[in-house]
Amino acid sequence: MERIGAHSHIRGLGLDDRLEPRETSQGMVGQAKARKAAGMILKMVQEGRIAGRAMLFAGPPSTGKTAIALGMAQTLGPDVPFTMIAASEVFSLSMSKTEALTQAFRRSIGVRIKEETELIEGEVVEIQIDRSLTGATKTGKLTIKTTDMETIYDLGNKMIDALSKEKVTAGDVIAIDKTSGKITKLGRSFARSRDYDAMGADTKFVQCPEGEIQKRKEVVHTVSLHEIDVINSRTQGFLALFAGDTGEIKPELRNQINAKVAEWREEGKAEIIPGVLFIDEVHMLDIECFSFLNRALENELAPLVIMASNRGKARIRGTNMISPHGLPADLLDRVLIVSTSQYSKEDIEQIIKIRCEEEDVSLTPEAMAILSNLATETTLRYVLNLISCAQMLARKRKAEAVGEQDVRRAYDFFFDEKRSVQYIQEAGMSLVTDLDENDRRRSGKTKPAGDDAMDES
Template identity: 85%
Template structure:
């Protein structure tokens, strides 16, 4: 909502919410139709039809709860949309299925061991859908009567609620009066009160009061007056992750650690107890386990100990679907002197479904640039779009996308709304891409600090160390 702030004498400015435009903020889903066939350009994703279809098939199985404890690897060159497809999966899953996204280097933290960091990521990705019955009082408020004592310390009152079939008067205590006041409940509102917790939820305003203009706001929602009895039993479903249950039951931390983020290491005995309890709830029909998705980006940055842990963790009963991404070819496995495809050990690769992504075609690149221009609210001239597309083929797609916002700044400087070829050329001279940076280093001829010249053997030796 816009807010007016006075700065100085009579200058007024509109302060609106600040929009954060990220590298993948344009992605809304996987862009698949009902038959899981990929559209050419949909929901922010372009091209990579095979990879998107594979992700959609896996996603369908996750939503049906038919796949868990499996691993999947997106392998392809940089700037081919591996992380973008993972973000599309996260958007398509919905709120009820947990999705955790980590970079492999996050595991190497000083605050906890590598295996603890991976265990917490695994348990964040498994949801527990807990069902419980609660008693609700639901109806339309006919009248609220509040009486205060002479000192104002104590409050008593009566609340009259009705449905289409019956009407009841309830006596109110101080806490209930405060809850109703906080929710700004008036006569004519339709409310629901949870009897166990005393929580008051305002469902909307009764349709019968739609002509009462004095009590209406811009966002007033009208609902029908409830039918049947005022007091009803309803089944309420809460979805929490296993990690949240771990933290809440950890005596040293408590539930406040969920907000602080500093959960620390959790004892394995506690986790074993929670697993047993969840298994009991499943047998009794009180809870349902929802395996989600854990996405590990730049997975080649994990070391041999982490890979060994992943092998074991994927076989456990409570395990999510693990999706990994790597842009390495034949690379050394961290912590060893052996090389392996994608930097992953062969025994882990044997368990993994590998999906390859390939470099984008020129037509796809042009559509991606147009999508990013819409997201960043930038207008490119047709010539500038052609130049930027060819520039991305010569350099990289990421470099070309970075020049969009730089070009807008230069266009505004010459008081133009559209970014033209001239702006992109100037931005190209200001910022170097990787190839020109390497060329510039060669031209310096050893003038940079700590640069080794003509010691090829030493360079190879440095590269081979961990």
């Protein structure tokens, strides 16, 4: 089942080869300057030149900050680690704030480990398996050939079981990993393509391998530093990765892993891939987290940290200081700030069209005009939420396309922020204020002047 999310239409940043933003591409619309800046940063990440730097996307709500971050993740591809967290995730009961941030940092750094394995690769000529009378012991011989040579191997119990499990028969081309004993079926040999009885609909035919039967092959694994930490920290080892019960990891263990990775790098066995850590709603972090971030960014093994904030001037949590975007001055000094601006009406229309394609909704021109006008008066998020509600109403009246009346009815059912505030003010705001005042008197607390409600506890 495929679910459609808020940003499932984003496929990349929509830039050309010269990093120039296209008008509409890969689900991205508008925000040309911010997209170009993100593209330049990505280029540096791919060249491994920007580890330990930080970036801040600052702009009003629903101007595409998270969309740009997701576009960056798609462009980087699966090999470069990309971790996305909301700042509130750091405040967890199971671990300290600094531990949660450290784990996020280490998830964003990949280690590409190279190792050489010996493979036996060839076409199976014959398999002979002899079972004893009791069936307890099995012995066997496996004849394998390439275009140049042919060899007979003696088989033990384990290999006989593995071959029968993979249903290997004469004529199959197989590869056996000598270190682990893993058998991989590559397909059937072209020479056996006339054996109709041994063919299924999905049979894949391959050429008989050339050269030596035993070959050395380089295998590359990419893991994150956090995965290495977890595997080494627990008695149950890598099962903790699936259980999610990682808990606090001791700093001594991390130092040992860092030393080992550095050793591998010197020997040429491993390569560090600095990835990207995206922290959304970064103004929700407190002063302790910010001081930790300052230090963590200077570390050798630091990823590129991208932050997003929709605050203008805000109080830094844990202090009474007011600062731009809710970030302390010493951290603002270190970051490159990219601003996002409100979308134009043409951009909004384009985004609505893309979302309708993603959700399989067809709009009439009148409904499209109403929705784009609404988006300029209210917010883009509210309008995108209205689309699926209006589609439900259109289905109810068995209409093929969402019309003007469906959008108007959905607008009547669901309030936007401005209308909601207006309704509260008209209906009973004074009642709520009186209740709050009574609660305060009862508990013997009075609200300090000019303080933020968030820290009242």
